[in-house]
Structure formats: C-alpha cells, structure tokens
Amino acid sequence: MIPERFLNALLLGGLLGVALLADWRDEPFTITLATRATILAIAATGLNLALGLGGLVSLGHAVFFGLGGYAMGILAFHAQTYAPVELGPLAIEGTTSMPLIWVTAIAVSSLAALVIGLLSLRTSGVYFIMITLAFGQMFFYFAVSWSAYGGEDGLSIYVRNGFPGLNTLDPIQFFSLCFVLLCLVLVLWSRLARSPFGLALNAARQVPARVETVGLDPKRLKLAAFVLSGAITGLAGALFADLNRFVSPSMFSWQLSGELIVLVILGGVARLCGPVAGAMLFVALEHWLGGLTEFWHVWLGAILLLIVLFAKGGLVGLLSGRPASHD
Amino acid sequence: MSAVLVIEQVLNGLQAGVMLFLMAAGLTLIFGVMGLINLAHGSLYMVGAFAAAAVSAATGSFLLGLVSALAAAALAGAVVEMLVIRRLYASDHLDQVLATFALILIFSEGTRWLYGSFPLYLDIPAWLSGPTRLPGGILYPTYRLALIAVGLVVALGLWVLIERTRLGIRIRAGENDREMIAALGVDISRLYTLIFALGAALAGLAGALVGAIQSVQVGMGEPVLILAFVVIVIGGIGSIRGAFVGALLVGLTDTLGGIFLPELFKFFTDPATAQSVGASLASMSIYILMSLVLIWRPTGLFGARA
Numbered sequence: 001m002i003p004e005r006f007l008n009a010l011l012l013g014g015l016l017g018v019a020l021l022a023d024w025r026d027e028p029f030t031i032t033l034a035t036r037a038t039i040l041a042i043a044a045t046g047l048n049l050a051l052g053l054g055g056l057v058s059l060g061h062a063v064f065f066g067l068g069g070y071a072m073g074i075l076a077f078h079a080q081t082y083a084p085v086e087l088g089p090l091a092i093e094g095t096t097s098m099p100l101i102w103v104t105a106i107a108v109s110s111l112a113a114l115v116i117g118l119l120s121l122r123t124s125g126v127y128f129i130m131i132t133l134a135f136g137q138m139f140f141y142f143a144v145s146w147s148a149y150g151g152e153d154g155l156s157i158y159v160r161n162g163f164p165g166l167n168t169l170d171p172i173q174f175f176s177l178c179f180v181l182l183c184l185v186l187v188l189w190s191r192l193a194r195s196p197f198g199l200a201l202n203a204a205r206q207v208p209a210r211v212e213t214v215g216l217d218p219k220r221l222k223l224a225a226f227v228l229s230g231a232i233t234g235l236a237g238a239l240f241a242d243l244n245r246f247v248s249p250s251m252f253s254w255q256l257s258g259e260l261i262v263l264v265i266l267g268g269v270a271r272l273c274g275p276v277a278g279a280m281l282f283v284a285l286e287h288w289l290g291g292l293t294e295f296w297h298v299w300l301g302a303i304l305l306l307i308v309l310f311a312k313g314g315l316v317g318l319l320s321g322r323p324a325s326h327d
Numbered sequence: 328m329s330a331v332l333v334i335e336q337v338l339n340g341l342q343a344g345v346m347l348f349l350m351a352a353g354l355t356l357i358f359g360v361m362g363l364i365n366l367a368h369g370s371l372y373m374v375g376a377f378a379a380a381a382v383s384a385a386t387g388s389f390l391l392g393l394v395s396a397l398a399a400a401a402l403a404g405a406v407v408e409m410l411v412i413r414r415l416y417a418s419d420h421l422d423q424v425l426a427t428f429a430l431i432l433i434f435s436e437g438t439r440w441l442y443g444s445f446p447l448y449l450d451i452p453a454w455l456s457g458p459t460r461l462p463g464g465i466l467y468p469t470y471r472l473a474l475i476a477v478g479l480v481v482a483l484g485l486w487v488l489i490e491r492t493r494l495g496i497r498i499r500a501g502e503n504d505r506e507m508i509a510a511l512g513v514d515i516s517r518l519y520t521l522i523f524a525l526g527a528a529l530a531g532l533a534g535a536l537v538g539a540i541q542s543v544q545v546g547m548g549e550p551v552l553i554l555a556f557v558v559i560v561i562g563g564i565g566s567i568r569g570a571f572v573g574a575l576l577v578g579l580t581d582t583l584g585g586i587f588l589p590e591l592f593k594f595f596t597d598p599a600t601a602q603s604v605g606a607s608l609a610s611m612s613i614y615i616l617m618s619l620v621l622i623w624r625p626t627g628l629f630g631a632r633a
Contacts, residue, residue: 051421057420057421057424059424119618119621119622122621122622122625123621123625123626124625125420126358126364126420126560126564127560127564127621127625127626127627129364129420129424130556130557130560130617131560131617131618131621133553133556134557134560134614134617134618135614135618137553137611137614138611138614138615138618141607141610141611141614142607142610142611144607144610145603145606145607145610146607147603254549254553258366258424258428261421261424261425261428262425262428265421265422265425269421295436295437295439295440296436297432297433297435297436298432298433298436298437298440300429300432301429301430301431301432301433301436302429302433304425304426304428304429304432305411305426305429305430305433308415308418308422308425308426308429309411309414309426
C-alpha cells in the first residue's frame with residue numbers, strides 16, 4: 001500500500017510528466033489530453049469541496065462550469081466584434097485577457113452559487129440532488145434559447161485568449177498555466193480542509209445538531225462551501241472553453257454534472273487528489289476505450305459499477321489502502 | 328387565440344401529464360419503499376419503446392408490441408434489481424446516483440450497439456389513428472385520447488392495488504418499517520424485486536405508448552426521466568397521489584407555457600422579442616415551478632419526510 005501523500009505526488013508528477021514527455025516527442029494531441037484532464041480535475045476539485053467536505057450531492061455543478069465557459073465566450077465574442085456588453089446603463093468592454101476573464105467567471109459563478117445555494121439548502125437529501133438538477137436544466141434551456149450567443153449551436157472563439165508573458169496558443173504553455181492553477185486550487189482545498197472552517201464543515205456534514213449546539217450555523221457553513229465550490233468549478237469552465245475555443249449549452253447539461261460526480265467518486269470522495277486521479281483515469285479511458293470501440297460508454301459504465309459496488313473510497317482509497325476518511 | 332386552441336392545448340397537457348405519471352409512479356414507489364434514487368428509470372422507458380417497436384414491426388400487431396414492452400421492461404427491471412440495485416439499498420444516495428448513472432451508460436450504449444443510432448418507428452394502429460369529434464365540434468387525435476384514458480385507468484388501478492389489495496398492504500408496510508414486515512414473514516427481497524419490476528413495467532408502457540407519437544431512439548428516456556424527477560419532487564417523494572397531481576401540473580405547465588407565454592409577452596414588447604423571451608421562459612417554466620414549490624414546501628406538496 002502506498003501512503004496517500006506519496007500517491008498525490010505521484011499523480012501530479014505523472015500528469016506533468018505525460019505533458020512534458022509529449023512536448024519532447026512533439027505530440028500536441030497528448031498535451032491537449034493532459035490539459036483536458038487538468039481542467040476537469042480543477043472542476044472536480046471544486047465539486048469535491050461541496051461533495052466531499054460538505055456532503056452536498058450537487059447534480060447541478062454544470063451550471064458553474066457553463067457560466068465560466070459563457071463568461072469567457074461572451075467577453076471574447078465582444079472583443080472580437082468590438083461591441084461592448086450592454087448591461088442596462090453599464091457597458092463593459094469585451095476582453096481577451098485571461099486573468100480578467102477568470103475574475104469574471106469566478107464572480108459570476110459564485111454569485112450564481114450564492115443564489116442557488118440559498119434556495120437549495122432549504123432542502124436536503126434527495127430533494128437537494130433534485131433541486132440542483134432542476135437549476136442545471138433551467139440554465140441549460142436558457143442557454144439553448146439565448147440566440148444572441150449562438151443558442152443551441154454555441155459560440156466559437158477564433159483565437160485563444162492571452163495571458164501576459166505567455167504564448168497560450170503553444171499547447172505546453174497553456175498546459176502549464178492550467179497545471180499551476182490546479183496546484184493552487186489543491187493547496188487551497190487542503191488548507192481549507194484543515195482550517196477551522198473545514199473542520200466545522202466536516203462536523204456539519206456528520207452531525208448538524210451538535211454543530212448547532214456549539215453555536216455555529218450548519219447551513220451557513222454549507223452555503224460558504226457551496227459558493228467556494230461553484231467559484232472553482234466556474235474557473236475550470238472558463239479554462240475548458242479556452243481549451244476548445246468553443247462554448248455551447250452542452251457545458252450546462254446534466255450529463256456533465258453527472259460526469260463531474262463520476263470524476264470525484266472514481267478518484268475518491270473527500271480525498272485531496274481524488275479528483276485528479278478520477279480526471280486522469282476518465283480522460284485515459286475515454287481516449288483508450290474510445291479508440292478500441294465506438295461504444296466505450298458500455299465499458300465505462302461497467303467499470304463505474306464495479307467501483308461503486310466493490311471499491312469504496314475510489315482509486316486513491318484503493319491504492320493508499322486507508323479506509324475512506326469520509327464518514 | 329380561440330377556445331378550440333385552448334381546449335386542444337389543455338388536452339395535450341393532460342396527455343403529457345398522464346404519461347409522465349406512468350414514469351413518476353414507478354420512481355416514487357421505488358423511492359418510497361426502498362429509499363433508492365433510480366436514474367436508470369429512463370432506460371427502462373427506452374427498453375419498453377424498443378421492444379414495442381421491434382415486436383410490432385415483426386408481427387404487425389400494436390397490442391402485441393405493448394404486451395412485449397411491458398414484459399421486456401419488467402424483465403429488465405427484475406434482472407437489474409437482482410444483479411445491481413439490491414446491493415445499493417443500504418448505500419448512501421451518492422453511490423446510488425453513480426451506480427444508476429453507470430446503468431444508463433450501459434443501457435444506452437448497449438441499445439445503440441444492437442439497433443444503431445437511427446430512430447425506429449412505431450406506427451399507430453389503424454383503429455386508433457385519425458381524429459375524434461369531441462362535443463363542441465373539436466377534432467382531436469383519437470390516439471392521444473386513448474393515451475389519456477390509459478393513463479387514468481392505470482392511475483385508478485394503482486390506487487386500487489395499493490389501497491385495496493394484500494400486495495398493497497405489504498408495499499405500504501414496507502414503506503413504514505421494513506424490519507417489522509420481514510419479521511412477520513414477508514419475503515422482503517422478493518417484494519422489492521416485484522415493486523421494481525412493477526415500476527419498470529409502467530415505465531416501459533409509457534415508453535411504448537409515447538414512442539408511437541415520437542420516434543423510438545437511444546437517449547429518449549433521459550429527458551422524460553428528468554421531467555419525472557421534477558414531478559415526484561413537486562408531489563413529494565414516495566407519494567403516488569403527489570406523483571399524479573405533480574404529473575398533471577408539470578404536463579399542463581409545460582404545454583400551456585409554450586403556447587401562452589410568448590402571447591403574454593406580446594402585451595409588453597415587440598413580437599420578435601416576445602417570441603424569444605417567451606420561448607426561453609417557457610422551456611424553463613417547469614423548473615421554475617419546481618423551485619417555487621420546494622422553496623415554499625421543502626418536501627413537496629404531499630411529502631411527509633425529508
């Protein structure tokens with residue numbers, strides 16, 4: 001059995017190694033796959049905050065992913081057409097600067113998470129799963145019918161947005177940017193998990209009544225976790241849109257919310273690098289099984305079933321041999 | 328905007344509603360008795376539709392198609408329950424969501440493997456095609472009237488089954504206290520398989536009936552599944568009565584919203600904007616309805632427990 005700390009280093013090192021090796025062998029497609037895994041890992045780490053630490057099974061996290069994507073799409077679209085975004089009396093210039101886009105994506109998705117969280121946290125259990133699903137569908141149908149930004153067809157951006165000092169069109173440079181962000185998000189996650197806030201949140205998940213008796217409000221703790229979680233997933237959405245240079249309503253789809261949950265569980269719920277392991281495995285399976293057979297989803301389904309039924313604690317749990325830290 | 332149009336749309340809404348009820352009844356039973364979230368319920372709907380399309384194409388008989396839809400979906404339900412679902416009753420909702428999500432992948436891609444990506448067609452039999460003249464001189468498709476009738480009959484049948492039969496007593500007892508009825512000598516795991524198969528058969532029936540007015544294709548189950556979830560959440564999870572009321576509410580809101588919201592907005596803005604704003608609000612309307620209900624009553628209209 002491998003200690004979890006060592007396993008984490010191995011996972012991140014492996015991801016970086018794959019990308020560097022691919023760059024050396026001049027295989028841009030493999031770098032793109034590694035970037036995809038990195039971005040999905042950021043999104044799933046966001047979800048892991050709500051799901052793993054807060055115990056909030058959100059089947060609507062695609063909302064934040066999609067909002068991040070559309071924040072990028074809309075700002076870059078307006079920069080392309082040189083027309084400012086009209087928001088009533090306000091007019092905001094479009095931009096192609098990644099930092100500005102990220103700030104917007106984080107702001108918009110945390111605001112949405114605040115509103116959705118305030119409403120959804122009135123319910124719990126299955127009702128929470130369903131109401132987050134419903135919010136996801138609401139945004140999905142809104143995006144489908146919002147013809148100003150492509151409606152069902154989505155929105156293409158011709159040039160990847162820029163980051164000061166980097167050439168983002170070079171695959172390895174864009175990968176490095178995403179990888180650094182992933183590391184930052186992971187540091188934030190582990191700091192949070194060990195902070196007083198994280199401990200209180202953990203307790204609120206397990207026994208809300210006791211948390212209340214020591215004078216903390218479990219709902220507010222969960223709301224804070226949900227907002228942070230949405231913000232991180234929103235950032236990932238903006239990166240994902242930049243990777244594909246394309247946004248479409250499918251970023252809001254409930255299948256994507258389901259896939260994010262799959263990533264977290266595949267890797268290991270409430271484990272620091274669970275989402276990283278899950279995203280790497282998912283992208284590898286998608287690529288490898290997808291090359292073997294057109295019907296790779298059958299095998300993905302079978303693998304998922306086996307993991308749920310026999311490997312509690314996901315991949316990281318299986319390899320590190322420590323029983324799941326959650327519950 | 329004429330009275331005829333309004334009546335037609337109300338009938339369409341009713342028809343959509345009773346078909347949703349067939350889906351939602353199984354889901355809510357399965358959740359109420361076994362405490363299981365079954366995302367794969369939409370796959371059973373698809374299995375029913377494919378079985379009906381395949382059998383009625385081979386035999387030329389629509390009724391045989393319906394019977395085989397019921398049988399295929401019930402059989403698929405029973406097998407899945409015994410192989411997979413049974414192991415999930417004690418797990419938390421997260422595991423259930425994931426495992427049944429995996430089942431969707433397997434069912435959808437498996438069906439695509441067998442039948443390809445092209446839709447199949449299921450024809451309405453001659454004796455149900457064509458319009459019927461309703462009192463007041465409105466012409467309305469006979470088949471859709473038949474769907475409303477079938478839905479109402481099934482709803483009545485379910486009510487009788489649950490309230491008036493021995494099996495119904497056991498189902499209600501299983502909902503309240505599974506240890507106690509196991510102790511009283513009821514084979515609880517057979518009861519669970521039976522309930523799951525019953526829910527699956529209802530979903531398969533809905534798939535076959537709706538398959539005749541839409542196309543039969545892979546992925547047809549998921550949109551209906553999500554609507555059915557909205558229905559049972561609005562009605563209160565575990566309540567058949569709630570599922571019935573919720574299904575009609577959702578069916579009517581969805582159908583009438585699509586027609587009347589754009590009209591409503593024409594009073595405020597120019598026609599083009601009204602059309603687009605109205606259409607996007609209409610497609611969101613049932614989800615807005617659901618969030619309003621949950622904010623007002625966090626366990627649904629007829630739900631008792633959280």
